[in-house]
Amino acid sequence: MKTYLVGGAVRDELLGLPIKDQDWVVVGSSPEELLRLGYESVGNDFPVFLHPETKEEYALARTERKSGSGYHGFVCDFGKDVTLEEDLSRRDLTINAIAKSRSGEYIDPYNGRADLEAGVLRHVSSAFAEDPLRVLRVARFAARYASLGFSVHRETYALMAEITQRGELTSLTPERVWKELSRALEEPKPSEFFHVLRRCGALAVLFPEVDCLFGVPQPPEHHPEVDTGEHVMMAVDVARERFNNPLVTWMALVHDLGKGVTPKEKWPSHICHGIKGVPLVEMLSERLRVPRDYLQMGKLVSEHHLRCHKVGEMQARSIMRLLEALDAVRRPERVTLFAQACEADACGRLGYDRRDYPQKEILIRACSAIREVSSQPFLEAGYKGLKLAEQIRRERIRRIAKKSLS
Known part of the structure; x- marks a missing residue:
């Protein structure tokens, strides 16, 4: 049994940002073994456990296979033979697919560190297009890291547009959409969340009342920016700041x-x-x-x-x-x-x-x-x-x- 620090903690450490939570992936174990070691089971769809002392989350390494529409339509395999690289391959962005061993070694099979250096939000694989929730997640990451110069890769935009055009966004529950939106409103540059969604066509699907503001002019003596959509984006950034x-x-x-x-x-x-x-x-x-x-x-x-x-x-x-x-x-x-x-x-x-x-x-x-x-x-x-x-x-x-x- 081996454990690796994964996800946001590794990403933000490499960016020099404060680390909020630490999540771990467990390779070569089973639910029964973790329970014997005193871990507490908290996962519903797949095995997630709380460490008996630190209470940090430990998830068994797993693979995912698309089995239906929407973001719930997946079958998970979390057998002992699932490798760390296979677990990392199912993640959304390369910058979130970096692991760190207990000894401090980085495992980066999808070049996430290079994308961190370049300021690129890039999908790990074409499987990205199987989960419509990732459209909102990428937009939210764009809002979080815009001030650091990050932007969405053109090929990732293409997959986001593909998800939108297939009508997959309609499978997202209102609660899930609101959760992502409300979190985006707390990111350093919330306007980027809406700009990213608009570039891939998702804004018109999820927030048409906002999307239709773009291209609507206002009196320039009161609004030098003229465009109503751009004004609203400026306003949300001022509110956040x-x-x-x-x-x-x-x-x-x-x-x-x-x-x-x-x-x-x-x-x-x-x-x-x-x-x-x-x-x-x-x-x-x-x-x-x-x-x-x-x-x-x-x-x-x-x-x-x-x-x-x-x-x-x-x-x-x-x-x-x-x-x-x-x-x-x-x-x-x-x-x-x-x-x-x-x-x-x-x-x-x-x-x-x-x-x-x-x-x-x-x-x-x-x-x-x-x-x-x-x-x-x-x-x-x-x-x-x-x-x-x-x-x-x-x-x-x-x-x-x-x-x-x-």
Whole structure:
């Protein structure tokens, strides 16, 4: 029985990046032997075990054979005679198919280290095309390593396009697609995830509401980049860089979906695109089965982001209406998230990426001001029902004018 460090730990060590988790492959053993040694079985589809002391994952070396459609249609063989090279051959990218022995020797049968040096995301073999999930995984790796100069190899792009054209992406479950998307929103350059998918045709299949934004013009005096799709990509990168919160990056992604349904004869104007985007956010969210807070905040930023941009010019009463739409008294955390997404929108434009966004602090101060208002003085003064609510609201507006706009 021999064990080797594999996958992301080896890859990131060679890149000089922090190692999050260590995964091991076991060659020349069996489930029975590992159980006798005290390992805990945790695998469902194939034998994976937790080390009795370190709790790191140890998987038996295995081969995979395509037996059906989709990413579940595989038959695994994990016999004692499966070699390390055979196990590495089933992996997606060469940079993920490097192993390291206990003595520190690298086993690299598919030239992953050369691709690491060259900054290339390349498939291990033609078997790559058997698993549609790999289209999303490659796009996510592109988003992770774009800042290091990595790009997808042209032949790998061809296989990704082949998977897309065969209709294999439709076999992916909503949960799986959302998992990959949500992880991509946390990568250093999430825009690259969408660009890669678009180049192989997968964006139109999986995220058509986003895909149709490319090629849609906007007024150049407000958007020097002109193209709506490019603007949204800039916005998601600003959101990731400034706030590093996947919910905010999601909001930046969906804030302008309404521009995708503007009739061409109305271009580059997009009147009422905010409210028009709300049903598109709902459609995308329901199809991907996103968490409820992602759905709610996506709808809010679509409908109200233009109001946030003008908050510095608003009267206190108008700011109050915006805060009421956000349910700011009960959900003050929404205000910060909303304002951050609006900042990403405002700064995700050609030449605007280093600008300040004072509207965010104005809105956050206004939220703080209205939450300071207590109902107790008005109750003691005898106000009840609608008259009580009216007095509280008047006081909140007064506080906004005094503390936020002064």
